[in-house]
Amino acid sequence: GEDVEQSLFLSVREGDSSVINCTYTDSSSTYLYWYKQEPGAGLQLLTYIFSNMDMKQDQRLTVLLNKKDKHLSLRIADTQTGDSAIYFCAEGGDSWGKFQFGAGTQVVVTP
Amino acid sequence: GAVVSQHPSRVICKSGTSVKIECRSLDFQATTMFWYRQFPKQSLMLMATSNEGSKATYEQGVEKDKFLINHASLTLSTLTVTSAHPEDSSFYICSARGRDSSYNEQFFGPGTRLTVL
Numbered sequence: 001g002e003d004v005e006q007s008l009f010l011s012v013r014e015g016d017s018s019v020i021n022c023t024y025t026d027s028s029s030t031y032l033y034w035y036k037q038e039p040g041a042g043l044q045l046l047t048y049i050f051s052n053m054d055m056k057q058d059q060r061l062t063v064l065l066n067k068k069d070k071h072l073s074l075r076i077a078d079t080q081t082g083d084s085a086i087y088f089c090a091e092g093g094d095s096w097g098k099f100q101f102g103a104g105t106q107v108v109v110t111p
Numbered sequence: 112g113a114v115v116s117q118h119p120s121r122v123i124c125k126s127g128t129s130v131k132i133e134c135r136s137l138d139f140q141a142t143t144m145f146w147y148r149q150f151p152k153q154s155l156m157l158m159a160t161s162n163e164g165s166k167a168t169y170e171q172g173v174e175k176d177k178f179l180i181n182h183a184s185l186t187l188s189t190l191t192v193t194s195a196h197p198e199d200s201s202f203y204i205c206s207a208r209g210r211d212s213s214y215n216e217q218f219f220g221p222g223t224r225l226t227v228l
Contacts, residue, residue, distance in 0.1 A: 042219040097208050103154045
């Protein structure tokens with residue numbers, strides 16, 4: 001199975017909060033990341049968290065990290081239609097800098 | 112800052128031909144570049160890692176003679192799909208990591224859609 005797992009789909013109403021969850025297996029990852037991919041485009045880094053942190057807030061984004069359970073979440077407050085995209089979590093930080101991506105969560109924001 | 116470009120954005124070729132995709136870091140020196148392949152509605156699959164001036168390291172199951180990677184300078188890496196076949200049709204994405212990366216971030220290019228007829 002995959003080393004990084006995510007739920008595949010999330011539907012949310014505009015203005016509500018979105019929560020995307022991710023579990024990973026490599027406890028030695030130095031950083032964990034959230035990337036956003038819009039249709040036909042590459043990946044855009046949204047935020048990252050250092051592995052010794054529990055939480056990071058960046059404007060509408062809140063990242064929670066539970067190292068014990070190897071669980072990472074991304075909360076988007078006041079979700080907008082422009083937030084519709086696929087969100088990937090990734091773990092990384094080995095000596096090569098290689099990332100392991102989850103399968104991506106498609107977020108659909110409805111009016 | 113930290114922009115990565117890819118060229119071309121889309122390419123259609125006949126089966127049996129070779130296609131070259133370029134990945135450039137526009138405003139930083141990319142000591143390491145990564146090449147990924149993404150199938151529809153799936154995650155990114157790492158194909159290979161290349162460091163400037165070194166041979167690329169390929170992931171298990173990726174044919175190095177078919178997917179030729181060259182990282183000739185700190186701002187340019189190329190992926191050549193040789194003797195392309197329809198099953199090579201995919202979205203190819205490169206990423207780059209700079210020398211001074213403070214949190215090991217990879218900056219991604221916009222991707223290249225390859226269609227092999």
